[in-house]
Amino acid sequence: MVLPLSKIALAVQAAKAVKRMLPDSFYEEMRKYVETTVQSAIGKMNLVTQDKFEEQNKQLIQLREKIEALEESAAKPQQQTKNKT
Numbered sequence: 001m002v003l004p005l006s007k008i009a010l011a012v013q014a015a016k017a018v019k020r021m022l023p024d025s026f027y028e029e030m031r032k033y034v035e036t037t038v039q040s041a042i043g044k045m046n047l048v049t050q051d052k053f054e055e056q057n058k059q060l061i062q063l064r065e066k067i068e069a070l071e072e073s074a075a076k077p078q079q080q081t082k083n084k085t
Contacts, residue, residue, distance in 0.1 A: 019027055048056070
């Protein structure tokens with residue numbers, strides 16, 4: 001779900017207003033808690049680096065090319081057999 005920019009700006013303003021009402025120590029504790037929770041969630045995700053993604057994508061392209069070549073070479077004898085009958 002993507003919020004329109006106006007709603008995001010409103011949420012940011014509300015967060016700033018709440019922050020001003022709370023003691024700094026509470027804000028800092030909440031910031032650390034949220035940061036730890038987000039980092040934990042990200043750590044549980046099955047993510048790869050951009051380099052690893054690009055490497056895997058390159059390998060996938062190479063495999064597709066090999067499969068296409070094999071399909072073409074397999075189709076040639078079938079064509080020759082059909083032409084003889």
